[in-house]
Amino acid sequence: MKIWLHNHGRGRKRKDVVRYVRRWNIQQVVGVLHQKEVEQLCRTRSQAVPGERAYLKSYQNVLKTYTESLPVDQQMQYQEMANEWSDRSPPEEVQQKLFFVNGHVCAY
Numbered sequence: 001m002k003i004w005l006h007n008h009g010r011g012r013k014r015k016d017v018v019r020y021v022r023r024w025n026i027q028q029v030v031g032v033l034h035q036k037e038v039e040q041l042c043r044t045r046s047q048a049v050p051g052e053r054a055y056l057k058s059y060q061n062v063l064k065t066y067t068e069s070l071p072v073d074q075q076m077q078y079q080e081m082a083n084e085w086s087d088r089s090p091p092e093e094v095q096q097k098l099f100f101v102n103g104h105v106c107a108y
Helices: 002-008 026-033 035-046 053-069 072-087 092-107
Strands: none
Touching (some): 026 035, 026 072
């Protein structure tokens, strides 16, 4: 009896189901599609090469200003693209590029 109460007496909370889904926003889409332009702007503004602290510090601000400088119709197009990538999945070439950057995390 004591063992049964010990095993069945405590209620356990159910854990939430983990969903490994990436939610895309407009800045992430612009960062992927206009990677070369954003990188060049960030290099000139930060006076540093990719990977340095100054470069990483200025990257988000450069990406934000570059996204805001795009025409409104193009921003709307990229927002729709971000919604589509979030609902379904990004194109294969984008998936491959992201895997090669972050693939070592998934490999283990």
